Amino acid sequence: MKHLLDLRGVICPMNFVKAKLKLEEIQYGEELEIWLDDGEAIKNVPRSLRDEGHEILKVERGVSGFKLIIKKRGEINGY
Amino acid sequence: MEEKTLKEGGFIKQRQAEFFVARIKVLAGDATSEQLRKLAEMAEKYGEGWVHLSVRQGVEIPFVKIENFDTLVKELEKVGLSMGPCGPRVRVVVACPGSSICPYGLGNTKELARKIDARITGIKGLPHKFKVGIAGCPNACTKPQENDLGFMGVVRPIFDEVEGECISCGLCAETCPTGAITLSENGRPVIDYSKCSSDGRCVSICPTRAIREERKGWRVFVGGKFGRYPQLGLFFADYLTDEEALIIAEKVIEAYKRLGKKKERLREVIESTGLESFKREVGLSEASS
Incomplete structure (x- = not known):
C-alpha cells in the first residue's frame, strides 16, 4: 500500500x-511519500526524520x- | 577611594559627580530569574529603578552612590553575581547561545565561555583592555572578529560514502550558502573547500549522512578591535578543541603582556611584530594552524 x-x-x-x-x-x-515546500520545510523535515x-x-x-520517499525504520524486527 | 580602584571594582564615574554606574558581569549573557530579581531590587534600592544592558551582555545600574558600593557588591554575591571588569583587564567573555539552543550552532559556546573566563579573567598587568568573543558558527552573531581574541565554531565537511548512501538528492548543493558544492555527473557532491565557509549546513541537511564532519572545532581570530580605527581579527588557527582554545587564550595573553606597550591593543602589537612572528611568540607552529 502506498502512503x-x-x-x-x-x-x-x-x-x-x-x-x-x-x-x-x-x-x-513501509514507505511514505511526502510532498514538501521549498525553503524552511525542505531544510528541516528530511533532517528531522533522519x-x-x-x-x-x-x-x-x-x-x-519536493517529493520525499521515506522508509519507516525502528527498533522492532531490525528494520 | 581612587578612581582607578573604583574602575577595577566595576564602578564607573558618571557625568553627575556624585554618582557611579555599577557594572555587573553576566557571563555569556545568561542570568537566572533569581539574579534578574536581585538586579531589579538593587536598581530600585541603590539606583533609579532601571538598568542599562551593555554591549558585552552585562547589566549596568546607573546612579549608584559611593556609600552603597559595599552593600551592593555583597547583595549581588548572594545570587552569584560579581562586578564586571573595566580598564586594562580581560573583559567579560561574550558568547551566543551556540549549540545548546541555536539550530545553527556548531560549538558549545557557553561551556567555552565558562572555561575561558575561569582561566584568564583577573590576569593582571595587561597593556590595555582585552576582549574575548565566542560565536557558535560562521553566522558570527556575536562578532568574534571584533574581539582581541575571537572563537567561532566550524565544521569541515567531507563526502564520505561507504556503501552508496548518497541518493543524489542535491540538498547539500541547494543549501550551501556559499555555493561550494556542485554535483558531479554521477550525482555525487563535490566540495570546493576554497569556497566552503565551514558552517556545516551540508552535514546537517544530508538525509543519508553521506556528508559528515571530518573535523570540528574552534576557528581563532586575533587582533580584532573597534573604536576609532576598526580592524577585523586575523585568522590564527583552525579546528581547535576546547583545551587547545584555552591554551591559545593563555599564550596569546602572555605574549600580549610581554610584547605590548602601555595602551596598545593586541592589534597594534601584532602589527609591529608581524603575524607570523606573533604566531611563533605564542608557540604556534605552522603545522598546527
Whole structure:
C-alpha cells in the first residue's frame, strides 16, 4: 500500500509533527511519500526524520516543492 | 577611594559627580530569574529603578552612590553575581547561545565561555583592555572578529560514502550558502573547500549522512578591535578543541603582556611584530594552524 502525505502549505514545525504522526500509523519497513515546500520545510523535515531514525530513500524536486520517499525504520524486527 | 580602584571594582564615574554606574558581569549573557530579581531590587534600592544592558551582555545600574558600593557588591554575591571588569583587564567573555539552543550552532559556546573566563579573567598587568568573543558558527552573531581574541565554531565537511548512501538528492548543493558544492555527473557532491565557509549546513541537511564532519572545532581570530580605527581579527588557527582554545587564550595573553606597550591593543602589537612572528611568540607552529 502506498502512503501519501501532502505537507505543502504546512509550516514548520507542524509539517514534521504531521509526518511523525503519519509514520506512527504505518508499518515498519513501509514507505511514505511526502510532498514538501521549498525553503524552511525542505531544510528541516528530511533532517528531522533522519534524526528520528527513518531512512530517506529519495528526494526529488517537483513542479512545486519536493517529493520525499521515506522508509519507516525502528527498533522492532531490525528494520 | 581612587578612581582607578573604583574602575577595577566595576564602578564607573558618571557625568553627575556624585554618582557611579555599577557594572555587573553576566557571563555569556545568561542570568537566572533569581539574579534578574536581585538586579531589579538593587536598581530600585541603590539606583533609579532601571538598568542599562551593555554591549558585552552585562547589566549596568546607573546612579549608584559611593556609600552603597559595599552593600551592593555583597547583595549581588548572594545570587552569584560579581562586578564586571573595566580598564586594562580581560573583559567579560561574550558568547551566543551556540549549540545548546541555536539550530545553527556548531560549538558549545557557553561551556567555552565558562572555561575561558575561569582561566584568564583577573590576569593582571595587561597593556590595555582585552576582549574575548565566542560565536557558535560562521553566522558570527556575536562578532568574534571584533574581539582581541575571537572563537567561532566550524565544521569541515567531507563526502564520505561507504556503501552508496548518497541518493543524489542535491540538498547539500541547494543549501550551501556559499555555493561550494556542485554535483558531479554521477550525482555525487563535490566540495570546493576554497569556497566552503565551514558552517556545516551540508552535514546537517544530508538525509543519508553521506556528508559528515571530518573535523570540528574552534576557528581563532586575533587582533580584532573597534573604536576609532576598526580592524577585523586575523585568522590564527583552525579546528581547535576546547583545551587547545584555552591554551591559545593563555599564550596569546602572555605574549600580549610581554610584547605590548602601555595602551596598545593586541592589534597594534601584532602589527609591529608581524603575524607570523606573533604566531611563533605564542608557540604556534605552522603545522598546527
